[in-house]
Amino acid sequence: MAAAEEANCKKRKLPEESEIEIDVSAPEPPSKKALRKAKKKAADASSEVISEQTKAVTGNEEAPKKRSEYGIWIGNLAFSVTKDDLRNFLTSNCSFPDTTITRIHLPRSLERHGKAQNKGFAYIDFSNQKATNEALGLSESLLTGRRVLIKDAKSFAGRPEKSREEVQKNGSTTAASGNPPSKRIFVGNLGFDATKEIIEEHFGKCGPVAHVHVATFQDSGKCKGYAWVTFEDLMAAEAAVRGFVMVDEDEDEGDSEPDSENRKRSKKPKQRRAWVNQLLGRRMRMEFAEDATTRYKKRYGKDGEGKKIRTADISEAEPSGQEATGEQSQRSGPATLKQGKADYSRYDKETVQKLSGAIVESQGKKITFD
Numbered sequence: 001m002a003a004a005e006e007a008n009c010k011k012r013k014l015p016e017e018s019e020i021e022i023d024v025s026a027p028e029p030p031s032k033k034a035l036r037k038a039k040k041k042a043a044d045a046s047s048e049v050i051s052e053q054t055k056a057v058t059g060n061e062e063a064p065k066k067r068s069e070y071g072i073w074i075g076n077l078a079f080s081v082t083k084d085d086l087r088n089f090l091t092s093n094c095s096f097p098d099t100t101i102t103r104i105h106l107p108r109s110l111e112r113h114g115k116a117q118n119k120g121f122a123y124i125d126f127s128n129q130k131a132t133n134e135a136l137g138l139s140e141s142l143l144t145g146r147r148v149l150i151k152d153a154k155s156f157a158g159r160p161e162k163s164r165e166e167v168q169k170n171g172s173t174t175a176a177s178g179n180p181p182s183k184r185i186f187v188g189n190l191g192f193d194a195t196k197e198i199i200e201e202h203f204g205k206c207g208p209v210a211h212v213h214v215a216t217f218q219d220s221g222k223c224k225g226y227a228w229v230t231f232e233d234l235m236a237a238e239a240a241v242r243g244f245v246m247v248d249e250d251e252d253e254g255d256s257e258p259d260s261e262n263r264k265r266s267k268k269p270k271q272r273r274a275w276v277n278q279l280l281g282r283r284m285r286m287e288f289a290e291d292a293t294t295r296y297k298k299r300y301g302k303d304g305e306g307k308k309i310r311t312a313d314i315s316e317a318e319p320s321g322q323e324a325t326g327e328q329s330q331r332s333g334p335a336t337l338k339q340g341k342a343d344y345s346r347y348d349k350e351t352v353q354k355l356s357g358a359i360v361e362s363q364g365k366k367i368t369f370d
Contacts, residue, residue, distance in 0.1 A: 067103065068102050068103060068125035068126060068127065070125065070128060070129050070131065070132045071103075071123055071124060071125040071126060071132065071153035071154075072123070072124050072126075072132060072135050072150050072151065072152060072153055073121065073122075073123055073150070073152070073153045074086070074121065074122050074123075074124060074148050074149070074150050075120065075121040075148065075149045075150075076120065076121075076146055076147065076148050076149050077118060077120050077121060077122065077143065077144075077146065077148060078120075078143075078144045078146050079117040079118055079120065080115075080117070080144070081106075081118060081122075081143065081144055082106070082118075083104045083106050083122075085143070085144065086106070086122060086124065086143075087101060087104065089143050090124070090135055090138070093138055093141065094131070094134045094135060094138070095134065096126075096130070096131045096134065099127075100126050100127050100128070100131045101124060101125070101126060101131075102125045102126060102127050103123075103124070103125040104122060104123075104124050104125075105122060105123040105125075106118050106122040107121070123153055125153075132152070135150060136150055136151070136152065138150055139151070179287070179288040179289065179290055180288065181234060181237065181238055181288055182234070182237065182288050182289065182290070182291050183210070183230055183231045183232070183233070183234055183236075183237050184228060184229070184230045184231075184237070184288070184289045184291065184292065185228070185229050185230075185231075185237050185240055185241055185286055185287065185288055185289055186226065186227075186228055186286070186287050186288070186289040187199070187226060187227045187228070187229055187284055187285070187286055188225065188226045188284065188285040189225065189226075189282055189283065189284050189285045190223050190225050190226060190227060190279065190280075190282065190284060191225075191279070191280040191282050192222045192223055192225070193223070193280060194214070194223045194227070194279060194280060195214070195223070196212045196214050196227075198279070198280070199212050199214065199227055199229065199279070200212045200229075202276065202279050203229055203231075203236075203240055203276060205245055205247075205274055205276055206236040206237075206239040206240045206245050206276060207231050207232065207233045207235065207236025207237075207239070208231065208232040208233065208236065209229060209230070209231055209232070209236075210230045210231060210232045211229075211230040212227060212228070212229050212230070213227060213228045213229075213230075214227040215227060228289055237288070239276075240276060240286055241286045241288060243275060243276060243277035243286065244273040244274060244275045244276060244277070245273070245274050245276060246271045246272070246273060246274075247271060247272060247273075248269040248270070248271055248272075249269065249270045249271065249272050
């Protein structure tokens, strides 16, 4: 037993291996950047070989096509448009020959349903400026059922406006809304649980709120999803439309030494953004609303909406003192007969009959049983 235990306790000897020899004089292995460059050079060399072979086969000794100084950008293309379609579109509608087109670059996207598709735009180069000007005149023309947009390849005019998020980052509020800046703003995308008190307290961070008008449902009284907020100061309205207001960061309250207080007074306090563009978990849409005076003139001015009436409504209006009954009340439509003036509101005729107290003659038939 003792001999067996001694045999088990013996350590296993590892096989002897030769030491690794390192050649210090060997060159340093290439880096990843050097490998990428070598791979790119090999690809360029192979493309040159292929181009030379094609020249030898076709007998064409022209140099490979490069980007020209004269070119156009064409957009709003159908995804099924090919280079041949673009070439035929230009040559059939312009006077220059096919050889004037030196290059057509039509970027491709991923295949869908086994069919190759383009990205909806292309760059086309020409050999002279005259062909470019002639091609620019084809803008808004139909190509495979779509009106294409053609611009100069070097012109960046007519780009889409900045998005609302970029406007908020840059701090510009004028481009975010079509109306000029005013103290009254429109707030959209509100939740149904939003109330006047909640909205007033939320926008109180921007500045003093003068009035809040919430659009509510008649039966439940809940918010319809939008409201109007009027501020006492224009700066507060601009901050609300911008979506954030700058506030001072909270300093440490534990440091009460006189030196620290003087240091706080001397240094400019740091500021941070307090966002006001979300309420009850919903991202709101804020923009400047029309001024009350402007809105009133549009509705009740000389050419306002409230003054637009039909001649039939005027001719069918009854004189003062008479009560609309029977068929006359049905023909009168939205015209009410109070003091001889027609009420040119937007209500339908049934609602007007209820509001005016008109008696509507029954149109049904009385059924009697013998």
